Amino acid sequence: xxxxxxxxPVPGSxxxxxxxPDSFVWWAWVGDHTDDIREATVEHLQLTATAIGCGxxxxxxxxxxxxxxxxxxxxxxxxxxxxxxxxSLALFAVLVPVTGLGFRTAAIALTSYxxxxxxxxxxxxxxxxxxxxxxxxxxxxYEPWRRFLTVDLPLATPAIISGLRIATVTVIGxxxxxxxxxxxxxxxLIDDGLSRKFSTPIVVGASLSIATAMAFDLCxxxxxxxxxxxxxxxxxxxxxxxxxxxGAERVAAENAKRGVGR
Amino acid sequence: MSEALDYLLSASSxxxxxxxxxxxxxxxxxxxxxxxxAVALTVPPALWLGHRRRGGAAVTxxxxxxxxxxxxxxxxxxxxxxxxxxxxxxWPTFVALLLLALPPIFVNTHTGxxxxxxxxxxxxxxxxMRxxxxxxxxxxxxxxxxxxxxxxxxxxxxxxxxxLGALVGFxxxxxxITQGLRTNDHAKILGGAILVALLSLATEALFSLLARYSxxxxxxxxxxxRARTRPVTVPLDGA
Numbered sequence: 001x002x003x004x005x006x007x008x009p010v011p012g013s014x015x016x017x018x019x020x021p022d023s024f025v026w027w028a029w030v031g032d033h034t035d036d037i038r039e040a041t042v043e044h045l046q047l048t049a050t051a052i053g054c055g056x057x058x059x060x061x062x063x064x065x066x067x068x069x070x071x072x073x074x075x076x077x078x079x080x081x082x083x084x085x086x087x088s089l090a091l092f093a094v095l096v097p098v099t100g101l102g103f104r105t106a107a108i109a110l111t112s113y114x115x116x117x118x119x120x121x122x123x124x125x126x127x128x129x130x131x132x133x134x135x136x137x138x139x140x141x142y143e144p145w146r147r148f149l150t151v152d153l154p155l156a157t158p159a160i161i162s163g164l165r166i167a168t169v170t171v172i173g174x175x176x177x178x179x180x181x182x183x184x185x186x187x188x189l190i191d192d193g194l195s196r197k198f199s200t201p202i203v204v205g206a207s208l209s210i211a212t213a214m215a216f217d218l219c220x221x222x223x224x225x226x227x228x229x230x231x232x233x234x235x236x237x238x239x240x241x242x243x244x245x246x247g248a249e250r251v252a253a254e255n256a257k258r259g260v261g262r
Numbered sequence: 263m264s265e266a267l268d269y270l271l272s273a274s275s276x277x278x279x280x281x282x283x284x285x286x287x288x289x290x291x292x293x294x295x296x297x298x299x300a301v302a303l304t305v306p307p308a309l310w311l312g313h314r315r316r317g318g319a320a321v322t323x324x325x326x327x328x329x330x331x332x333x334x335x336x337x338x339x340x341x342x343x344x345x346x347x348x349x350x351x352x353w354p355t356f357v358a359l360l361l362l363a364l365p366p367i368f369v370n371t372h373t374g375x376x377x378x379x380x381x382x383x384x385x386x387x388x389x390x391m392r393x394x395x396x397x398x399x400x401x402x403x404x405x406x407x408x409x410x411x412x413x414x415x416x417x418x419x420x421x422x423x424x425x426l427g428a429l430v431g432f433x434x435x436x437x438x439i440t441q442g443l444r445t446n447d448h449a450k451i452l453g454g455a456i457l458v459a460l461l462s463l464a465t466e467a468l469f470s471l472l473a474r475y476s477x478x479x480x481x482x483x484x485x486x487x488r489a490r491t492r493p494v495t496v497p498l499d500g501a
Binding site for chain 1: 326328329330331332333334335337338340341342344345422423425426428429430436439440442443448451452454455458459462463
């Protein structure tokens with residue numbers, strides 16, 4: 001056990017008096033391993049970016065298909081939902097015999113987790129564009145593609161950003177688990193610490209992945225505000241309707257967020 | 263696949279100290295305890311804040327807390343739990359899952375109460391109901407569909423995520439998966455994954471039935487039900 005070194009100082013007093021291998025965080029170890037920590041950070045972010053990039057590209061194609069041919073949305077969402085419901089640990093483990101240990105396995109598993117959230121948010125966001133706006137664009141002679149790119153997508157930005165936010169934060173949490181199949185990232189530190197019963201790498205890896213998730217979450221909130229200034233000005237206008245409306249959004253966001261951090 | 267079924271269907275894999283029977287029981291027991299504690303901790307304050315039409319800041323904070331990666335929280339609590347003599351496995355998993363379970367229940371309860379049409383609450387007050395009666399016999403029943411949805415979401419998440427407890431030595435249905443990974447036993451990995459997936463589906467079904475039978479009114483009065491369920495599909499984020 002971590003504090004069960006024979007003849008060592010009494011557990012608990014160690015934290016206050018001396019900083020050593022028995023402390024929660026042994027700062028000397030952290031100082032000696034900054035390269036490992038930096039490498040884990042780079043791997044973590046690379047894997048997150050890969051999964052989100054691939055996931056967004058695939059989800060965009062699927063969304064266009066399901067907006068163009070309405071009947072395809074149900075089946076596509078159902079397939080994405082099945083992928084989403086597989087426990088992460090199991091998906092990583094099941095993929096190992098097929099794609100081997102490492103980056104590729106983790107990237108495939110993580111991409112598959114982003115699909116449901118992104119597909120649903122893009123499609124529902126575009127569908128929520130008021131019919132009058134769509135009619136006006138059509139009446140002005142916009143061709144379908146131009147309308148999609150310059151009217152539908154910009155108006156769906158809040159939904160898309162919130163989908164990206166949920167997907168990114170979910171993936172950052174899941175990358176940590178991906179270390180078990182050798183994908184690198186902060187999970188490597190945690191795994192290392194768990195197998196040696198040595199708390200410093202565990203605490204460092206866990207804190208950094210929590211901090212990264214939180215930082216990205218806040219960044220996306222800020223990004224959403226910057227990109228959609230019109231949603232802010234709406235707040236003060238109609239006080240009576242605001243709570244209900246806001247509530248609906250929250251429930252929706254929370255529903256879309258099912259399974260965060262698995 | 264067939265090997266995984268063989269593994270699941272053979273009696274020997276269900277027996278013993280780390281047999282599937284015991285793992286399943288541990289898994290269900292921990293998940294149930296987490297959901298129970300989460301409901302007990304969050305529903306009363308959320309109801310009260312909703313009744314007072316306050317707590318917007320609390321909802322925002324709770325929404326941010328769902329960015330917490332569960333495995334990282336388990337890992338962070340693990341050394342603390344060891345140091346203070348709570349042992350490995352159970353408590354780190356319990357704490358991390360509790361943090362995972364709180365937000366959906368809190369947000370849904372609060373939203374359920376605040377989104378009730380104010381004319382309904384005003385009518386109840388006009389009929390001479392006291393504040394406690396308004397909360398107990400008007401707001402709570404009206405918010406029940408959303409509260410149960412929150413509990414269902416939490417429960418399904420918790421059941422699926424309890425799997426991670428195996429990584430810190432909690433004997434749950436994640437154990438066949440981690441053991442299989444270590445020994446390259448694909449049948450065991452797949453068998454464990456299938457059991458977890460089935461358990462999640464069963465949880466979802468259980469709560470759907472519970473919702474249907476505990477709220478006969480919501481099935482009959484269509485307009486109310488539609489108004490309550492439709493916003494769920496609009497994926498906008500308030501926070």
